[in-house]
Amino acid sequence: MISKKHNFGAGPCILPSTVMEQAAQAVLDWNSNGLSILEVSHRSVEFESVITKTQLLVRELLNVPDSYSVLFLQGGASTQFSMVPLNFLKKGRKACYLDTGYFAKKAIKEARLFGDVEIVASSRDKAYCYIPDNYELSHGTAYLHLTSNNTIEGTEMFAFPKVAVPVVCDMSSDIFSREINVRDFDLIYAGAQKNMGPAGLTLVIAKNSFLDSVNCELPSMSDYRIYRDNNSMFNTPPVFSIYVSMLNLIWLKEMGGVKEIxxxxxxxARLLYGEIDRNSLFDGLANLAHRSRMNVTFRAKDERTGAAFFELASERGMVGIRGYRTVGGFRVSLYNALPLESVEALVVLMREFEQMVACANTVSHLESVR
Structure with missing residues (x-):
């Protein structure tokens, strides 16, 4: 039996053990039909029921109105950085972007390939430790683009602007982690590999009238209308990722839904942030009002202490806590399937480590004065 680690990784999401077990069985024999889920036809009645059920679960869990389409795409959220402006940044119009971190910057870079882009506000001046909220939109704005949770910097938007232009939001790292009002957005996109399922699937929730506003011919694989009109099966969809996402959303529903999770x-988040603020060895990186519930960023006050803590945590089976290379320090991701017990174990270790350092410092001091 392999010992399960405490998985705080920010990349592919931690999945519930029951989901992993069901997915593993389906790889060998799905529904006792003699076929693996990896080889079943996406045109089969059986898989059509999977994609329909997954769409219905998305609608139920996020309370998606009938006037919106639920689409399953490939290419990750990064493909959406170019697909959004390709569809909606019309000639003579301007797209407005909120610059709140690494992935927002990537979205801005891609959008500039297709037209005029304005950064209406940025938190770059303070290393993206906060979410700017004082900005105005230019006349003729095609859409406003937001990033709800900044995975690398550890900040999250808890209120969204009420504006008279279409709002597009990258919700890759906090989708399904909290209640949202889908009607506040014209298009939401999210890579599945944080709170929904394995990598390879991208969820798009789009207002139909927004999709219908596109009035130009586009490459088929970059046209949201094609996905909508073909039930996300214009080409072979990521069958396994959709299936596992269905299992994960069933688990979420059984947990009480988004409200309970x-x-x-x-x-x-409160438990971990509370310890960071209390512990004499660590400092949080994000501003208090914008601290992410999904990705907690902090650093050790002393680099040597930080290295020692990372080594100790690794020995205790805690993985994925190293901060992103451009930020440093630590990043602890608290996605839906991460149990509270894992956070409790980390907090206990932080307290134990503080005592170890204090004891070592005391011994060192006594030896120096002898």
Missing amino acids: EKLNISK
Whole structure:
């Protein structure tokens, strides 16, 4: 039996053990039909029921109105950085972007290949430790682009602007982690590999009238209308990723849905942030008002202490806590399936480590005065 680690990784999401077990069985024999889920036809009645059920679960869990389409695409959220402006940045119009971190910058870079882009506000001046909220939109704005949670910098938007232009939001790292009002957005996109399922699938929730506003011919694989009109099966979809996402959304529904998982996520974040603020060895990186519940960023006050803590955590089976290379320090991701027990174990270790350092410093001091 392999010992399960505490997985705080920010990349591919931690999945519930029951989901992993069901997915593993389906790889060998799906529904006892003699075929693996990896080889079943996406045109089969059986898989059509999977894609339909997954769409219905998305609608139920996020309360998606009938006037919106639920689409399953490939290419990750990074493909959406170019697909959004390709569809909606019309000639003579301007797209407005909120610059809140690494992935927002990537979205801005891609959008500039297709037209005029204005950065209406940025938190770059303070290493993206906060979410700017004082900005105005230019006349004739095609859309406003937001990033709801900044995975690398550890900040999150808890209020969204009410504006008279279409709003597009990258929700890759906090989708399904909290309640949202889908009607506040014209298009939401999210890579599945944080809170929904394995990598290879991208969820898009789009207002139909927004999709219908596109009035030009586009490459088929870059046209949201093609996905909508073909039930996300214009070409072979990521069958396995959709299937596992269905299992994961069923698990989320059984947990009480988004409302209940949000309560658990708040508890996990409060516990860890509370220890960071209390512990004499660490400092949080994000501003208090914008601290992410999904990706907690902090650093050790002393680099040598930080290295020692990372080594100790690794020995205790804690993986994925090293901060992103451009930020440093630590990053602890608290995605939906991460149990509270893992956070409790980390907090206990942080307290134990503080005592170890204090004891070592005391011994060192006594030896120096002898």
